[in-house]
Amino acid sequence: MISYHLSEGLRNISRNKLLTLTAIFTISVSMMIFGIFLILFLNLNLLHEGWGERIQITVYLKDDTDKDGLIKEIKKEKEVAEVIYTSKEKALAEFRKELGREKEVLDSIGENPLPASLDVSVKKEYRSSEFIEPLVETIKMLSGVEEVHYGEEWVKDLTSLLKGLRVTGLFLGSLLALGIIFITSNTIRLTLYARQEEIEIMKFIGATKGFIRGPFLVEGALQGFGAGVLSVLLLYLFYSIAAYGIDFRLPGFNPGFLALSALIPIPLSGFLLGLLGSLFSMGRFLK
């Protein structure tokens, strides 16, 4: 009996090649949109981690501060990994190096205008704005601290962007899932209309609902599965093209593709959604 459903389902597909191909393509495009979203999300996460390593809190000191006392104070905070001191003189020397040819500007000022500073690096597990911000507030309160700088803007932005993307992803994912169900059920409905008479005859001959439904379920599931496979292939193609461009623009950043564990669910969910889609359209049809 299963072989009947299977071969009949395949026959439906080959009888309605154009319709099936259109459906597969449309479904795979919506799956691809979701895939692109996942890849974007994954890479922003990678970026977040990568930049996180470079998160540095720079503490500028008032002149004549007891730096050793201050370093000891800062090191007490659990988030802090390391503190490196830069003296006024060293800061000036580095600044001169950076300025290169234009260093005369500094010479004309005469007195060293640069403050001494501490570079505070943060332990890996605390590298997000929710930990860094309170830490910065604490450090600001310490005596001898003139000013504190850190990459506040983008840390905040990236963290909230990732949070937002997670919500959007959930929303987008469910929307696209509904879309896929809708597309399959519509395609199956068109096939059903084309074969309305055949179905009616089957009913009058004494075919059970399951017998009539089987081939259409196979058709829907295969459609969804095929679309899933196609979308993975398309995703990889687009990813390769995009990654090639990114390599030039962001040297040192290795864009990642979805892992196998994230790829396999795509055709599988296509299979299930296709099955659901055809089940929906059959439900109304077989009344």
Place this chain on the structure above:
Amino acid sequence: MIEMLNVTKYYDGNSTALVDVNLKVEKGEFIFITGPSGAGKTTLLKLLFYAEIADEGQILIAGWDLYKLSKRSIPYLRRNIGIVFQDFKLLTNMTVFENVAFAMRVVGTPYKEIRQKALNVLKLAGLVHKADDYPLRLSGGEQQRVAIARAVGNEPTILLADEPTGNLDNRSASAIIEIFKEINSKGTTVLVATHNENLFTSSGRRVITLDSGRVAGEGLR
């Protein structure tokens, strides 16, 4: 075998297709239902295989109250009823043989048996030489016989034939009646709806006459 009690059927509210019809058909009987076009012959047959549902009254088939059966058991009821549709309803994308075999497959006949059984009914209908042709390439009379072959293929308990001699000449028509007699002789209860009086005059069979949805007459002819 078949019992209709005070059956009334309306279509879409206004048009009344059957009014207060009472009918009893015994097991193994061969009856005709006649009447002018629009009298309700097709509707009566449709009620019997649950293609339409009566608005009032009761229908019993082999003792089963049709309207007390669960929806799930309808297909199994239909497997005991062979139907020759007024418009044949052959599948045009299948050959003659496939049309007959398909009906057998639908009801779960084992693959091994289908071929031989299908050939047997095609022989009965005189269609073996057309087995691999497609229905649309057959004459009206041949299509009619394919429809009959399909209907009798599963050896139904009841055979419902709606205008089975449609536009056929007298000789072809009586050939078809011969097929029905053969089926009937094996125990199948046969109901033939027709407005062709030649089919039943001096047949000695019971004839029910419908007019505007009412039973207008009943008797042996």
